[in-house]
Amino acid sequence: MNNSLPPSPPRWAQRLLLWYCRPELAEDLQGDLNEFFERNLRKHGLWYACLIYWVDVLKFIRSYTLRTPEFHLLFINYIMINSYFKTSIRSLSRTKLFSFINVVGLAISMSVGLLMISLLSDLHSYDDFHAKKSRIYRIITTLHPKGNADIDLASSSVLAGKKIKESFPNIESVTLLRRGFGGDAQVGESIVPIGGLWADSSFFKVFSFTLRAGNPTTALRNPYSIILPEKTAHKLFGHSDVLGKSIRFDTTNYTITGIMEDIPKLSHLRFDALVSFASIDLRNADSDGHFLNWDNVYSNYAYVLLPENGHLQTLQTNLNKLCTTQNKQLKDLQIELSAQPLTKIVVGNNLENAIGPTIHQMAIWILGGLVIVVILSACFNYTNLSIARSLRRSREVGVRKVMGALRGQVLGQFIIESVIISLLAFIFSFLLFLVLREQFLSLNPHLDNLVSLRISLKLIGYFIVFSMSVGIVAGFLPALFFSRLKALQVLKGTSSIQLFRRVNLRKSLIVVQYTLSLIFITTTVIGYHQYKSFLVFDLGFSTENILNIKLQGNKSELLRKELAEIPAVKGIATSRLVTSLGSIYGTMIKYQSPTDSSNVALNFVDERYLPLHGHRLLAGRNFTSHTHENNSTEIIVNQQLLNRFDITPQNPSKALGEQIKTLDGKKYTIVGVLKDFHYGTVERKIEPFMMHYSPEESGGYLNLKINSQDLPSTMSRIEEAWKRIDKTHPLEAHFYDDQIQEAYQQFSVMVKVIGFLAFLAVIIASMGLFGMVVFMTETKLKEISIRKVMGANEPSLIYFLSKSFIALLILSAVIALPLTYFFFDKVVLVKFAYHQPIGLGELMTGFVMVVALACILIGTQTLKAARTNPAKVLRNE
Amino acid sequence: MKGTHLGEFEELVLLTIAALSSEAYSVAICDELEKHTGRTTKLGVVHAVLNRLEEKGLAKSYLGEATNARGGKRKRYYEVTQVGKIALTHARDIREGLWRIIPDLHLGGAL
Numbered sequence: 001m002n003n004s005l006p007p008s009p010p011r012w013a014q015r016l017l018l019w020y021c022r023p024e025l026a027e028d029l030q031g032d033l034n035e036f037f038e039r040n041l042r043k044h045g046l047w048y049a050c051l052i053y054w055v056d057v058l059k060f061i062r063s064y065t066l067r068t069p070e071f072h073l074l075f076i077n078y079i080m081i082n083s084y085f086k087t088s089i090r091s092l093s094r095t096k097l098f099s100f101i102n103v104v105g106l107a108i109s110m111s112v113g114l115l116m117i118s119l120l121s122d123l124h125s126y127d128d129f130h131a132k133k134s135r136i137y138r139i140i141t142t143l144h145p146k147g148n149a150d151i152d153l154a155s156s157s158v159l160a161g162k163k164i165k166e167s168f169p170n171i172e173s174v175t176l177l178r179r180g181f182g183g184d185a186q187v188g189e190s191i192v193p194i195g196g197l198w199a200d201s202s203f204f205k206v207f208s209f210t211l212r213a214g215n216p217t218t219a220l221r222n223p224y225s226i227i228l229p230e231k232t233a234h235k236l237f238g239h240s241d242v243l244g245k246s247i248r249f250d251t252t253n254y255t256i257t258g259i260m261e262d263i264p265k266l267s268h269l270r271f272d273a274l275v276s277f278a279s280i281d282l283r284n285a286d287s288d289g290h291f292l293n294w295d296n297v298y299s300n301y302a303y304v305l306l307p308e309n310g311h312l313q314t315l316q317t318n319l320n321k322l323c324t325t326q327n328k329q330l331k332d333l334q335i336e337l338s339a340q341p342l343t344k345i346v347v348g349n350n351l352e353n354a355i356g357p358t359i360h361q362m363a364i365w366i367l368g369g370l371v372i373v374v375i376l377s378a379c380f381n382y383t384n385l386s387i388a389r390s391l392r393r394s395r396e397v398g399v400r401k402v403m404g405a406l407r408g409q410v411l412g413q414f415i416i417e418s419v420i421i422s423l424l425a426f427i428f429s430f431l432l433f434l435v436l437r438e439q440f441l442s443l444n445p446h447l448d449n450l451v452s453l454r455i456s457l458k459l460i461g462y463f464i465v466f467s468m469s470v471g472i473v474a475g476f477l478p479a480l481f482f483s484r485l486k487a488l489q490v491l492k493g494t495s496s497i498q499l500f501r502r503v504n505l506r507k508s509l510i511v512v513q514y515t516l517s518l519i520f521i522t523t524t525v526i527g528y529h530q531y532k533s534f535l536v537f538d539l540g541f542s543t544e545n546i547l548n549i550k551l552q553g554n555k556s557e558l559l560r561k562e563l564a565e566i567p568a569v570k571g572i573a574t575s576r577l578v579t580s581l582g583s584i585y586g587t588m589i590k591y592q593s594p595t596d597s598s599n600v601a602l603n604f605v606d607e608r609y610l611p612l613h614g615h616r617l618l619a620g621r622n623f624t625s626h627t628h629e630n631n632s633t634e635i636i637v638n639q640q641l642l643n644r645f646d647i648t649p650q651n652p653s654k655a656l657g658e659q660i661k662t663l664d665g666k667k668y669t670i671v672g673v674l675k676d677f678h679y680g681t682v683e684r685k686i687e688p689f690m691m692h693y694s695p696e697e698s699g700g701y702l703n704l705k706i707n708s709q710d711l712p713s714t715m716s717r718i719e720e721a722w723k724r725i726d727k728t729h730p731l732e733a734h735f736y737d738d739q740i741q742e743a744y745q746q747f748s749v750m751v752k753v754i755g756f757l758a759f760l761a762v763i764i765a766s767m768g769l770f771g772m773v774v775f776m777t778e779t780k781l782k783e784i785s786i787r788k789v790m791g792a793n794e795p796s797l798i799y800f801l802s803k804s805f806i807a808l809l810i811l812s813a814v815i816a817l818p819l820t821y822f823f824f825d826k827v828v829l830v831k832f833a834y835h836q837p838i839g840l841g842e843l844m845t846g847f848v849m850v851v852a853l854a855c856i857l858i859g860t861q862t863l864k865a866a867r868t869n870p871a872k873v874l875r876n877e
Numbered sequence: 878m879k880g881t882h883l884g885e886f887e888e889l890v891l892l893t894i895a896a897l898s899s900e901a902y903s904v905a906i907c908d909e910l911e912k913h914t915g916r917t918t919k920l921g922v923v924h925a926v927l928n929r930l931e932e933k934g935l936a937k938s939y940l941g942e943a944t945n946a947r948g949g950k951r952k953r954y955y956e957v958t959q960v961g962k963i964a965l966t967h968a969r970d971i972r973e974g975l976w977r978i979i980p981d982l983h984l985g986g987a988l
Contacts, residue, residue, distance in 0.1 A: 008948070025928075028940070031950030032903050032920060059921045064928050 009037045010050050013057045021065050029060060080409065081416065088417040091393065098389065099421070101771045102382050105764045106425035106474065109378035110467055111432035112760065115440060115453075116371045117462050118433075122451040123359065126266045126346040130208045132305055135172070137315065137339035139164065139302040140351060144334040154301070154351040159292050160322065160337060161302035168318050170310055175202040177301040179355060181275050184728055186248040187236045191728045194232065196273035197355075198280055206305045207269070213243045214258025225276040227258035232272045254279070265452050268345050268356035294326045295333060301355055304339065315339050346450075357450045370757050373516050377761055379474035380509045381768035382418060386478035388506060388775050390485075397482050398490035411483040418475025419468050426467035444749045477505075507808060510772065513765040514812035514850070515819075520758035521846035522820040526838055527751045530829070533836045534744045535737075539580050540677025542614035543736035547704040547718070548578050550732040554725050556696055562721035568708035569718075573608035576700035578736070579679040581743040588663045589688070591645035597663065598644055601679060601687065604694035610636070610674075612705050619653035620672030623693045632693040635660075636672035641688035668692075678834070681743060685833040703736075762850055769805065770857045777801060777865035785870035797866040802858045809854055813847050883935075883968050889914070890926045891965055894936055894955045902941070902952040903927060927955060935961035 017033070018026055033056055040049035092099045127133055139160060143151040161176040168174075182195040203209075204216035211219065212230065219227055226247060233240040233256075236247065246253045254275065263270055304315065319337040327334050340348070350360050386393075397410055405413075441448045551559065556574045563569050577585055589600040607623040609615075623634055639649065648654040652673035661667045668690075676686045708714040715733075722731040734742075741748075777784070784797060792800075821843060829835050883891065893909045894901040903923055910918045930936040941952040957965070 027950050028903065028953035029924070031947035031952060032924075034948040034950060035904050035946070036920065056920065060924070062921075062925060064925065 007041065007046050007049075009034060009053045013050075013054045017057045017060070020061060020067060022067050025065055029065070033057065080413070084413045084416045085420070087396065087413075088420050091417070092421070095389065097774060098385050098771055101767045102385065102421055103425045103428065105378040105381045105767050106422055106470065107428035107432060108760055109375045109764060110422070110425055110429035110470060111436055112371050112757065113375050113466060113470070114429060114433040114463055115436050116368060117466055118437070118453045118455070118459055119451060120364070120368075121459055121462060122266060122453060123347050123364070127268055127342055128266065129264050130342065132206070132208070133342055135306045135308070135310065136206060136342040137304045137306065137312070138342065138345060139304060139319070139337055140340045141297045142336040142338070143297070144336065146332040152349065152351045153297055153353050154340075154345075154355060155298055155353040156300060156302050156337060157294055157297045157335075158300045159294050159296075159326070161300060162292075163322055163326075164302060164304065164319075168315070170307065170314050171304055172307040172310070173202045173205040173305040175206045175303050175305075176200045176277055177203075177269075177303070177355070178277065178280065178299055179301070180299055181273070183249045185236060185273075187245075190236070192235055193729065194272040196226075196271040196275055197269070198277045199274045200277035203274065206303050209263070210261045212240070212259045212261055216258070219258035220274065220276040221278070222257075223276060223279040224252065224254045225257040225279070226254040227260055227274040228256060229260045229262050229272070231262050233259055268358075270356055295330060295335060297335065298353060303342075312339060357446065359450060367753070370520075370754065373520075374757055374760050374764065375470060376473075377513050377516060377764045377768075379470065380513050381764060381771065382421070382474035383477045384506050384509050384768055385771045385775070386414075386418075386475075387481055388772060390478075390481065393482065394485050394490045397485050398487045401485070401487035402491065407483045410485075411479045414479035414482050415472055415475045418478070419471035422467045422471030422474065423464075425470075426463065429467070430463070443752060444745065447749075506772070507804075510765075510769065510805075510808050511812050511815070513761075513768060514809055515816045517758065517761040517765045518812055518816035518846060518850060519820050520754065520761045521850060522817060522843060523824075524751060524755040524758045525845045526820070526824055526842045527747070527754065529839075529842045530832075530835060531744060531747045531751055534682050534747065535741055537678070537682055537834065540616075540675060543580070543740060545706045546613070546736040547706050547733055548736055548739065549702045549704065549718075549722070551698050551700060551702060552726065552729045552732065553698050555698055556700075556702055559702060559721070559725050562724055563702070563704065563718065566714065566717045566721065568706055568710075568714040569704050570707045571608060571612045571705035573612045573703040574606045574695065574697045574700060575609055575703055576604035576694065576697045578701055578703075578739060579603060580681065581739055582681050584680060589641075589645075589660050589690075590663065591647065591658075591660050596645075598688060600641060600644075601689045602692055603679070603689075604692045604697060604700065606693070606695045606697075609703065610691070612703060615677065616675040618673045618675050620656045620670070622672060623691075625695070626693075633666075633668050634671045634693050635668045636674055636691040637670055638674045638686070638689040639676045640686055641690060642673065644688045682834040683832050758846075762853070766850075766853050766857060769854055770861070773802075773805065773858050773861045777861050781865060781868065781873055784865050785868065785873040788866075788870040789874070794863070794866045798859065798862045801862040801865065802855075805854070805858050809851055813851075817843055817847060883964050886922075887926055887930060887935075888965070888968055890923060891930060891935060891957060891961055895957045895962075895965065898956075899954070901955045906955070930961070931955075933960075934958060935964055 014030070017030060021029060033053060036056065037049050037053050040052050130136060138154065139156045141153040141156045141160075143153065145151070158176065158178075161174065164171070165174040165176070176199070178198040181198050183193070184191045185194045199220055201217065201220045203220055204211065211227070214227065219225060228236070228242070230240045233242050236242075237245070240259055242256050243259060244256060246255050248254075257276075258274075260274070306312070306315065316339060319339065323335060323337055346356070346358055347361055347364060348358065350358065400410060400413075437453050441451075441453065549559070560572050560574075563572055577583065584601045585603065586599045586601045588597045590597045605623075607625045610617070610622050617636075618639070620636070623632075623636070626632065637655075639652070641647075642649040642652060642655050645660065647658050647670075655670055655673055658670050659667045660670070674689075674691070678686060679689050680686075704718075706714060718733065719731050722733075780801070784801070787797060787800070821838060824838055829838075889910060890906060893906050893913075897905055897909055903920065906927070907918050907920055907923050910923070927936065927938075931938055935958060936955045937958050938953045938955045941954050943949055943951050
């Protein structure tokens with residue numbers, strides 16, 4: 001212990017002092033502080049001494065101790081940039097392979113970064129055209145049902161909106177919107193389906209949509225007024241000079257009171273038409289007496305505009321008061337209102353009943369995280385290769401330092417060099433970005449709907465700042481490394497000591513790169529495997545060759561007659577809902593116990609439905625054909641329903657004839673028991689389900705069993721049949737299997753995106769590895785030659801050269817594979833009630849692919865080195 | 878006259894420099910002041926005053942030799958310049974002049 005160095009003052013405090021203090025004062029000051037430090041050390045111990053040292057250093061920051069900035073150095077830097085530029089270009093062109101690896105790697109990774117930036121920029125500029133954007137808030141609702149999970153809704157009740165409008169102080173304006181206006185607009189002979197919103201007369205006070213014609217304050221005042229965006233007007237009339245004309249919906253005439261400029265793409269409110277709120281026929285809408293109910297929160301939207309000096313806090317306090325008063329009338333439900341800023345509507349938490357496109361914040365974070373990983377991977381390549389090849393450059397640094405370059409200047413030089421490279425890469429990445437953008441938008445109609453990713457001057461500015469930052473990140477470590485070189489040591493020629501320094505840093509960077517690449521690629525493989533298994537998942541019934549046609553309000557009987565004449569159509573059934581795609585109907589059901597009720601999912605089908613889909617009846621019979629749809633009390637249930645209500649689950653045939661009732665007292669008799677099948681997506685567990693008889697479903701679907709040799713001609717015959725029945729709406733027909741694929745589309749998008757990033761990550765990591773191998777074989781060429789002369793054979797040389805790289809790869813696999821496995825096993829797949837186990841095959845596929853690629857890269861290079869003629873190499877000496 | 882005016886603490890520091898003669902460097906000055914005045918003297922304050930005295934030309938400094946103490950850092954020694962000496966004498970003259978015209982001053986007269 002006595003031999004160890006005495007404790008010294010905190011290093012960072014010393015640095016700080018030297019940094020800010022005038023050089024002529026610094027030495028004495030340091031000495032004084034050291035003296036006090038030693039005193040305190042003796043008297044009070046190390047910790048206290050360090051603390052006082054820090055305090056004193058900070059206290060010495062006074063006007064007379066501060067260094068004056070040295071402007072002449074900045075000027076010199078400016079002159080030197082020219083020289084840095086020249087040397088950078090020279091060194092780039094001297095080592096073409098390494099420059100290629102760096103530029104291409106950075107370009108690839110940066111193109112994804114550019115995509116991410118343009119995505120973020122688009123999302124961020126959503127609704128920017130509203131002049132009062134920062135003061136607009138949407139009132140959103142959280143339902144707290146007793147004993148159930150909370151539900152977050154983007155909508156609120158009409159009552160809440162009206163109360164806010166009437167009684168809230170400190171509010172500039174409120175506008176109420178209601179969704180669901182829609183139908184076939186009739187102008188003369190032409191009929192065009194239109195969907196829109198109801199909006200009250202404050203709409204244009206809150207939002208900054210521009211009216212081309214019409215008075216914004218009165219246009220939405222009277223009932224049956226309608227405002228059209230120019231696009232809709234063109235669609236209906238062929239021109240937009242249509243103020244005062246009328247449009248017929250069903251039996252009602254609406255007068256056009258305004259023509260609006262088209263809605264910008266980046267607007268969360270989208271509509272074909274705006275209809276005055278006053279035209280919601282109160283009697284009609286209130287037929288169930290619920291229109292103005294406090295808990296009718298599902299279709300209405302309220303947007304509040306706060307005054308310039310308004311406080312969100314006041315609004316929230318008033319909302320809470322309103323809720324407290326109104327909640328008193330509710331028994332099993334509490335409603336909470338809150339204000340959501342307009343800026344948080346598109347990117348935010350998922351709300352039910354969202355109006356307009358949204359994207360989950362989490363998705364952005366995950367995507368952003370993955371992109372950053374890919375970019376960092378390319379930066380690692382740069383760092384690795386630059387440090388590895390420091391031999392040549394370190395002489396240059398030595399000379400520079402001898403000539404009087406300061407540390408900061410050397411640092412600056414290398415940062416500038418990497419920024420030059422990253423800007424070069426930016427040019428390529430921009431071209432790549434243009435290609436990627438199209439691919440990305442076509443991934444999913446939702447994305448295409450959400451953003452346009454158009455290039456603007458501002459965006460280019462972001463791009464350039466981004467690429468420069470990438471350059472700085474990539475170049476920082478090498479620059480630090482070079483700036484620390486000691487001129488004397490380098491010039492003395494002891495550079496071999498330097499050469500293999502930082503080996504651990506380089507190795508760990510390679511391990512990090514490969515670990516991430518392996519995680520990516522394994523995730524892709526596992527995800528793809530799971531996705532495929534979802535598609536071929538045995539649902540418990542057949543979906544093969546079934547074509548589902550949306551009836552869109554037409555009588556099923558009419559269409560059935562037309563379609564039955566097509567020979568390829570083997571069977572036709574009706575159903576209200578296509579199951580297994582994610583959407584579900586449900587109702588509350590009771591058995592004998594009056595207090596025990598449960599939500600039961602249901603579908604309305606006709607007697608042909610079950611045989612057509614190959615459902616298996618365990619007991620009882622199918623529905624029989626009869627036309628009194630409303631009076632039918634027959635139901636067919638699944639096994640889970642028997643389990644849930646404990647109706648002889650062991651012996652289904654005994655359950656036949658049992659009656660269950662809905663909450664309003666309607667009784668249903670069980671006539672059949674179905675084997676459990678998957679009516680939801682694989683994320684959901686199978687729960688109680690029942691089929692209800694209904695031969696006529698004009699709001700539902702026709703299910704066609706097709707057996708056709710010539711599918712296109714069958715499809716065109718179906719289309720003809722449809723046109724005979726419905727002239728306005730285009731046919732909406734999809735094969736069941738395609739619809740299932742569509743239902744899992746989000747997974748396919750995810751697999752594609754992650755797969756693409758995995759591909760990039762692997763390419764970048766492999767390029768980096770390749771660079772390292774090339775470098776290593778070049779520097780070890782002499783050693784290899786000597787070994788060869790001494791009698792080493794090729795295999796042993798290859799083993800000698802590649803063993804360290806292979807070891808690194810295996811280390812990465814040891815980290816990455818279990819990590820991915822546990823991530824999927826414990827986090828991702830738990831969310832799916834039915835999924836395939838993760839096989840060893842999927843886990844290893846990615847690893848084998850990556851290792852094979854790496855082995856080829858390592859193998860070719862080492863083989864080349866091992867085959868060189870030792871005489872040639874050694875003669876050069 | 879700003880150039881030669883001496884503040885109270887400046888005067889004390891200058892006197893201490895003179896008293897310590899060839900051993901007058903910041904930490905020693907600090908310690909000496911503490912010993913004589915009985916109040917804790919902060920190094921930062923002493924440093925600032927030394928700096929000011931040098932600026933005014935009342936004291937001058939030079940760096941000593943490096944030793945093993947203080948982490949190998951050299952000490953900055955101070956000595957009183959001719960101007961400083963004049964300023965000190967001047968200050969003392971003022972005081973003595975005043976003392977002389979005080980008719981009677983009893984310590985503890987109020988006791």
